[in-house]
Amino acid sequence: MQTTPKIFERKLHEIWLSQDFSNPLETLSGEEIVILDTGILNEDTAGPDFKNARIRIGNLVYIGDIEIDSDYNNWKSHGHNIDNKHNKVILHASLTNKNNQHYVYTKDGRRVPTICLSRFIDKTDLHEFETSFKGEDENSQLKCSHLSDTVDFHLKKRFISELGMQRYQKKCEKVYNRLKELAYIKELHLKEPVIGYDLKPEFENKKFEPEAFHDKEIWQQLFYELVFEALGYSKNKNIMLRLAQSVNITFLSKLGTINESLSFYESALFNISGILPEKSKFDNIQIPEYINKLYTDWEIIKRVYDGQTFYNTDWHFFKLRPQNFPTIRIAGGVKFLESLLFEDLLNIISKKFSEIRNLNVLINSIRSLFVIKGKGFWKTHYVFEQTSKDEIKYFVGAARADEIVVNVVLPFFSVYFDLFNEPELRKKILKIYNIYDQRSENKIVKEVADGLNTTNFLKKTVLTQGMLELFRNYCSKKKCLECEIGKIIFN
Numbered sequence: 001m002q003t004t005p006k007i008f009e010r011k012l013h014e015i016w017l018s019q020d021f022s023n024p025l026e027t028l029s030g031e032e033i034v035i036l037d038t039g040i041l042n043e044d045t046a047g048p049d050f051k052n053a054r055i056r057i058g059n060l061v062y063i064g065d066i067e068i069d070s071d072y073n074n075w076k077s078h079g080h081n082i083d084n085k086h087n088k089v090i091l092h093a094s095l096t097n098k099n100n101q102h103y104v105y106t107k108d109g110r111r112v113p114t115i116c117l118s119r120f121i122d123k124t125d126l127h128e129f130e131t132s133f134k135g136e137d138e139n140s141q142l143k144c145s146h147l148s149d150t151v152d153f154h155l156k157k158r159f160i161s162e163l164g165m166q167r168y169q170k171k172c173e174k175v176y177n178r179l180k181e182l183a184y185i186k187e188l189h190l191k192e193p194v195i196g197y198d199l200k201p202e203f204e205n206k207k208f209e210p211e212a213f214h215d216k217e218i219w220q221q222l223f224y225e226l227v228f229e230a231l232g233y234s235k236n237k238n239i240m241l242r243l244a245q246s247v248n249i250t251f252l253s254k255l256g257t258i259n260e261s262l263s264f265y266e267s268a269l270f271n272i273s274g275i276l277p278e279k280s281k282f283d284n285i286q287i288p289e290y291i292n293k294l295y296t297d298w299e300i301i302k303r304v305y306d307g308q309t310f311y312n313t314d315w316h317f318f319k320l321r322p323q324n325f326p327t328i329r330i331a332g333g334v335k336f337l338e339s340l341l342f343e344d345l346l347n348i349i350s351k352k353f354s355e356i357r358n359l360n361v362l363i364n365s366i367r368s369l370f371v372i373k374g375k376g377f378w379k380t381h382y383v384f385e386q387t388s389k390d391e392i393k394y395f396v397g398a399a400r401a402d403e404i405v406v407n408v409v410l411p412f413f414s415v416y417f418d419l420f421n422e423p424e425l426r427k428k429i430l431k432i433y434n435i436y437d438q439r440s441e442n443k444i445v446k447e448v449a450d451g452l453n454t455t456n457f458l459k460k461t462v463l464t465q466g467m468l469e470l471f472r473n474y475c476s477k478k479k480c481l482e483c484e485i486g487k488i489i490f491n
Contacts, residue, residue: 012068012095012117013041013049021120027113028102031058033091039066046147046489047085055091057113064090072097072114075104079143082107082480083490093117107490142475144489145451151488156454157463159484163473164466168433171411175222179415180208182218213419220340221249226408227336227370231329231396235316240329243273246307252341254304261342265334267297274311275326277384290377291384322382323392331378332395336370345369353413353425359432366409370401399440406436406461436461444471452485 015021017038025033039053048065055062065088067080072094080086081104089112092104097116104112148156184206213219225244232240247268255264270276276294279287287295315326322328339345349366356362374392382388396404410429417425438461448467449455457463470483480486 009049009068009070012070012093015117015121016050016066016068016093017041021117022122023120025115025120027057027115028097028100031113033057033115036061046150047083048089053090057091062090064088066090067092068117069094071095072099072101072104072116075114077143078145079147079480079486079490081105082143085490091115095121142448142451142471143478143480144486146453147489148452148485151485155488156452156485157457160454160457160463160466160470162466163469164462164464167465167469168411168462171407172414175226175411175415178225179213179218179222180206182221183208183212183215186215186218187212210419216346217249217253219346219416223346223408223412224249224337224340226412227404228333230404230408231333231336231400232326233320233324235320236326236329239273239310239314240326240333242308243269243310243330246310247272248307249341251305251307252337255301262334262338263293264297264301265337266331267294268301268305269330269334270294270327271298271301272305272307272309273315273326273330274309274313275315275330275384277312281385288377322388323394323397325382327381327383328378328392328395332372335372335375335395339369349409349413350416353417353428359428359435363405363432363436367398367401367405370396370404370409371398372396402439406433406465434460434462438464442468444468447471448475 019035019038025035027033034056035053036056037052037054039050042049042051048067050066050068053064053066055066065086067075067086067089069075069078069092072092074094075081075092080089084107087106087108087110089104089106092112092114094114095117097114100116101114104114106112225241228244229237229241232238252261252265252268255261255268271294276291279295282291317325336345349369352362352365356365372395374395378395379392380387382392410433414426414429417423417429438459441458442464445458445464445467448471449458452467454463454467457467474480474483474486480490
C-alpha cells in the first residue's frame with residue numbers, strides 16, 4: 001500500500017481533480033493544455049498520482065499518467081527518473097519550478113512537459129500552500145521515501161543487516177590498515193609527518209609478521225587516535241585525530257609520572273590544539289589558577305615538542321551543544337589517557353572480553369569504562385573565558401560511550417584477537433555487535449528509517465549501522481538500482 005500523501009500534495013490532487021485553476025493551463029513554452037480527463041487517483045500502488053488521463057497539448061492528444069509534485073526537483077529527488085512505473089507519464093505538474101525548467105525525463109529517456117501550477121492557482125490558495133510547506137522536508141535524498149511498503153519486510157531487514165556487517169568490516173579494515181602504518185613507521189623510526197606521507201610501494205608490498213604487532217605502544221597509539229576521533233563527533237573528528245597523531249604516545253611518555261603527567265597532558269593538548277587563548281584575553285580579569293598552570297607547564301613542555309601546532313580557527317564550536325565543545329572533549333580525553341597509560345586500559349578490556357560470559361553484563365561493564373564524569377575546572381566551564389550557567393556532569397556521557405564501544409572498541413579488539421589467534425573471542429565480539437542496543441540518535445538514520453518504514457530497526461546497532469551504510473553508499477550516491485530495495489521499487 002502506498003502511504004498517505006502529504007497535506008499539500010492532497011490539496012494539489014484536489015485542485016487537479018476539480019480543475020480549479022485561475023487561468024487556462026499552458027506549458028512554459030506557451031502551448032495550451034486542455035484536460036480532457038483528469039485520470040484516476042492512484043491510491044493503492046506506488047507510481048504516478050493519476051492513471052489513464054487524457055490531455056491535449058497544442059494540437060495533439062495524449063493518454064497516460066500524471067505526476068504531481070510540490071517542486072520540480074522532486075522528479076529526481078523522489079526517483080521518478082529511474083522508476084519504470086513513471087515511464088507512461090504524459091505531464092509533470094509541480095507547485096514550484098524555480099528555474100523554469102520545461103521538461104522532465106523518464107527512465108526510458110522520453111521527454112515530458114512540465115507545468116508550474118503556482119502560475120494557475122489563486123493567490124489565497126497559494127498562501128495556504130506555502131504555510132503547509134513549513135516544517136515539511138522536501139530535500140530528502142531518499143528517492144524511495146514512503147514507497148518501500150511494496151518490499152517484503154524480511155528482505156529489508158536482511159539487506160540492512162548485511163550492510164551493517166559490511167560497515168563493521170570496513171571499521172575493522174580501517175583499524176588494521178592504520179595498525180600496519182604505525183608498525184611500519186615505528187620500524188623505520190619515522191615521525192608522523194605534518195602534511196601526510198606516501199608509503200608506497202614499499203609499504204603496500206610489505207608482508208607483516210605477527211611479531212610486528214607485539215609493541216604495546218602502537219596499540220596504545222592506535223586506540224588513542226580512534227577514541228579521540230570518536231570524541232570529535234562529525235564536526236571535529238578530523239582535527240581531534242590530527243591532534244592525537246601530533247601529541248602522540250611517544251611524546252606523552254616523556255612527560256613524567258602520573259602525578260605530574262595529567263596536568264602536562266592538559267597543557268600540551270590545549271596549547272598545541274590552539275584552543276587555549278593568549279594571556280592578553282584575560283587582561284581585565286584575574287587568571288584562574290588552573291589556566292595559569294596550563295601556561296607555566298607549557299613553558300617546560302614546548303622545549304621538548306617539535307611537532308605540529310594548530311589554531312583556534314581549526315576547531316568548530318558553532319551549532320554545537322556546549323556539552324560537545326572541543327574543550328570538554330579534550331578534558332574528557334585527558335581522563336581517558338590516564339586510563340590508557342597508567343591503568344592499563346587495553347588489558348582491562350581484553351580481560352573483560354575473556355572473563356565475562358554474560359554478554360549484556362559485558363556490554364555494560366565495557367561501556368562504563370568510557371563514561372567520564374565532570375571534574376575540576378571543566379565542571380563549571382564550557383570555554384576558558386567564562387563560567388557556565390549549569391554544572392557539567394559528564395565529559396563523556398552514556399550515549400557517546402556507546403558510540404565509542406560500537407565504533408572503536410569492538411572493531412579494535414576484533415582485529416586484536418584475530419592477530420593474536422583468539423578466534424572464539426573474535427566471534428564473541430561479533431555476537432555483541434549483533435545484539436547491541438542502540439541508545440543514541442542519528443538524523444540520517446532516522447530519515448532512512450522513516451522513509452523505509454523501518455523505525456523498529458532503530459533499536460539495534462547492527463541495523464542502524466546498516467541504514468547509515470545504505471544512505472552513505474546508495475542513497476546519497478543515487479545508486480538506487482544497485483540497492484536491493486531500490487531494485488524492487490523502481491523496476
